[in-house]
Amino acid sequence: xxxxxxxxxxxxxxxxxxxxxxxxxxxxxxxxxxxxxxxxxxxxxxxxxxxxxxxxxxxxxxxxxxxxxxxxxxxxxxxxxxxxxxxxxxxxxxxxxxxxxxxxxxxxxxxxxxxxxxxxxxxxxxxxxxxxxxxxxxxxxxxxxxxxxxxxxxxxxxxxxxxxxxxxxxxxxxxxxxxxxxxxxxxxxxxxxxxxxxxxxxxxxxxxxxxxxxxxxxxxxxxxxxxxxxxxxxxxxxxxxxxxxxxxx
Amino acid sequence: xxxxxxxxxxxxxxxxxxxxxxxxxxxxxxxxxxxxxxxxxxxxxxxxxxxxxxxxxxxxxxxxxxxxxxxxxxxxxxxxxxxxxxxxxxxxxxxxxxxxxxxxxxxxxxxxxxxxxxxxxxxxxxxxxxxxxxxxxxxxxxxxxxxxxxxxxxxxxxxxxxxxxxxxxxxxxxxxxxxxxxxxxxxxxxxxxxxxxxxxxxxxxxxxxxxxxxxxxxxxxxxxxxxxxxxxxxxxxxxxxxxxxxxxx
Numbered sequence: 333x334x335x336x337x338x339x340x341x342x343x344x345x346x347x348x349x350x351x352x353x354x355x356x357x358x359x360x361x362x363x364x365x366x367x368x369x370x371x372x373x374x375x376x377x378x379x380x381x382x383x384x385x386x387x388x389x390x391x392x393x394x395x396x397x398x399x400x401x402x403x404x405x406x407x408x409x410x411x412x413x414x415x416x417x418x419x420x421x422x423x424x425x426x427x428x429x430x431x432x433x434x435x436x437x438x439x440x441x442x443x444x445x446x447x448x449x450x451x452x453x454x455x456x457x458x459x460x461x462x463x464x465x466x467x468x469x470x471x472x473x474x475x476x477x478x479x480x481x482x483x484x485x486x487x488x489x490x491x492x493x494x495x496x497x498x499x500x501x502x503x504x505x506x507x508x509x510x511x512x513x514x515x516x517x518x519x520x521x522x523x524x525x526x527x528x529x530x531x532x533x534x535x536x537x538x539x540x541x542x543x544x545x546x547x548x549x550x551x552x553x554x555x556x557x558x559x560x561x562x563x564x565x566x567x568x569x570x571x572x573x574x575x576x577x578x579x580x581x
Numbered sequence: 582x583x584x585x586x587x588x589x590x591x592x593x594x595x596x597x598x599x600x601x602x603x604x605x606x607x608x609x610x611x612x613x614x615x616x617x618x619x620x621x622x623x624x625x626x627x628x629x630x631x632x633x634x635x636x637x638x639x640x641x642x643x644x645x646x647x648x649x650x651x652x653x654x655x656x657x658x659x660x661x662x663x664x665x666x667x668x669x670x671x672x673x674x675x676x677x678x679x680x681x682x683x684x685x686x687x688x689x690x691x692x693x694x695x696x697x698x699x700x701x702x703x704x705x706x707x708x709x710x711x712x713x714x715x716x717x718x719x720x721x722x723x724x725x726x727x728x729x730x731x732x733x734x735x736x737x738x739x740x741x742x743x744x745x746x747x748x749x750x751x752x753x754x755x756x757x758x759x760x761x762x763x764x765x766x767x768x769x770x771x772x773x774x775x776x777x778x779x780x781x782x783x784x785x786x787x788x789x790x791x792x793x794x795x796x797x798x799x800x801x802x803x804x805x806x807x808x809x810x811x812x813x814x815x816x817x818x819x820x821x822x823x824x825x826x827x828x829x830x
Binding site: 333334335336337338339425427432439440490493494498499501512513515529531533535536537539540542551559571572577580 | 585588679689747761764779782789795796800820826
C-alpha cells in the first residue's frame with residue numbers, strides 16, 4: 333500500500349470572508365495536483381478560522397483581574413489569557429505557565445486552541461471555528477459543487493500531549509470519513525483476537541499532512557492520496573473521550 | 582512538497598533470533614521499492630521485540646497477590662498484569678480497568694507497552710525493547726552495512742492519549758534523525774515570531790507510517806520518501822517530558 337501526501341502551494345494569506353474553497357481549488361491547480369475520488373483533504377484550523385472570521389482583536393479585549401494576575405505571573409498577554417478563558421468551559425490545569433482547558437466543543441487542549449502565531453499583525457488571535465465539523469462539511473460541499481468530486485475534509489490543529497514533548501497535528505473537524513477504525517473482535521495475522529485496538533485514523537491523517545505542510549512555509553492545505561478510508565458522515569466528536577472514561581480531569 | 586509512504590510487503594512472522602535487517606531488505610525487494618538517501622524507515626516495536634526475544638511466556642509467570650486481585654476485578658489475565666507491573670517503575674493511573682505506567686525507559690503508556698496481540702500463540706506477550714534507541718541504531722547500521730545506504734530508523738508503537746479516543750503510533754526508538762523540530766524564535770510567513778512551536782516530527786512520521794501499514798494486514802515496516810528530516814544521532818528520549826514539567830503525574 334502506498335500513500336502520497338502533497339502540500340498545496342499558492343494559498344495566499346487568508347482573510348475574513350475569503351472564498352476558502354476557491355483558494356484551495358486554485359492552489360490544487362497551481363500545484364498541478366488533481367482532486368480525485370478517494371483523496372482526503374486536510375486543512376489547518378487557522379485558515380478556516382480566519383476565513384470564517386473566528387478571530388479576536390486583542391485591542392478590543394478587557395482582561396479580568398484573574399487573567400491579569402495569571403498573565404503577569406507567567407509573562408503572558410492578559411488580553412490573550414482573557415480570550416482563552418472565555419473560550420473555555422473548564423480549566424483542566426493551570427500550572428507552570430501552561431493553561432489546559434476544555435473548550436466549548438469538548439476538546440481538551442492548551443489555551444482553548446487560541447493562537448497568536450500565523451496571524452498577520454501582532455494583536456489578533458484566532459479562535460477554533462465555532463463548529464469545526466460543520467466547517468469541514470461546508471468546505472466538502474463547496475468543493476463537490478465546484479469540482480464535482482466528493483472528498484472528505486479534515487480540519488487539523490496542533491495539540492500538545494501529556495508526557496510527551498512537542499506538538500502533533502490532530503483532527504478537530506471532520507466531514508466524510510470515519511474518525512476511528514475499530515479492529516476489536518477481528519483477528520490479527522496470527523489468529524489472535526485483538527481485544528482493544530481502535531485507531532484514531534483521522535488524527536494520524538492530520539499528523540501525516542503536517543509533515544508535508546511544514547510550519548514556516550505557509551502551506552496550510554495538503555491532499556492525501558491512497559488511504560482507503562471508511563466513508564461516513566464523520567465527526568471529530570468521536571475522538572473526544574467520554575467524561576466517565578477520563579482519568580485526567 | 583510531496584511525501585510517499587510505502588508499506589513493505591513480504592515480511593513473515595518474526596521469531597526470536599531472526600535476521601530483521603535481512604527480512605526488511607528482502608521485503609523492500611519484494612515490494613519493488615529502493616532504499617535511497619533521504620528515506621526514513623519505520624518499523625513497529627512488535628517485530629523488533631520479537632526478533633530480540635523481548636517476549637515473555639505467560640505460563641512461566643507467577644502473578645503476585647496484587648496482580649491477581651486487580652486482574653480479577655477487571656477481567657484481565659493476572660500473569661499479564663504481573664508482567665506489566667514488572668516492566669514499570671511507577672503506576673501513573675490504575676483505574677477503570679486501565680493501567681497507565683511509567684516504563685523503565687521513562688515512557689508513560691498503557692500496560693508498560695506489554696502487548697498480547699500480533700504474537701503467535703495466546704500465552705506469549707511482547708515487551709518493549711530494552712533500549713529502543715539502541716535497537717534502532719543497530720538496525721540502521723546493519724542496513725547501511727548491507728545495502729550501502731544510511732537511512733534513519735524509527736521504532737514505532739501505538740499509544741493511547743489522555744482526552745482522546747483511539748490509539749496513534751508514536752516513536753519509541755530513533756536513530757539518525759532529530760525527533761523534534763524547534764521553530765521557536767523563527768518568523769512565520771507573516772512575520773510573527775513563533776513563541777512556542779516545537780513539533781514532534783518523529784511521532785508524526787510514526788503515525789503517517791501506520792496509515793500505510795494497517796493493523797490486520799501484517800505489514801510492520803514502512804518506508805517514507807520525501808520528508809526533509811534533520812540528520813542527528815537521534816533519540817526518543819527527546820520526546821519524553823521532564824518530570825518537572827509533567828502536570829499529570
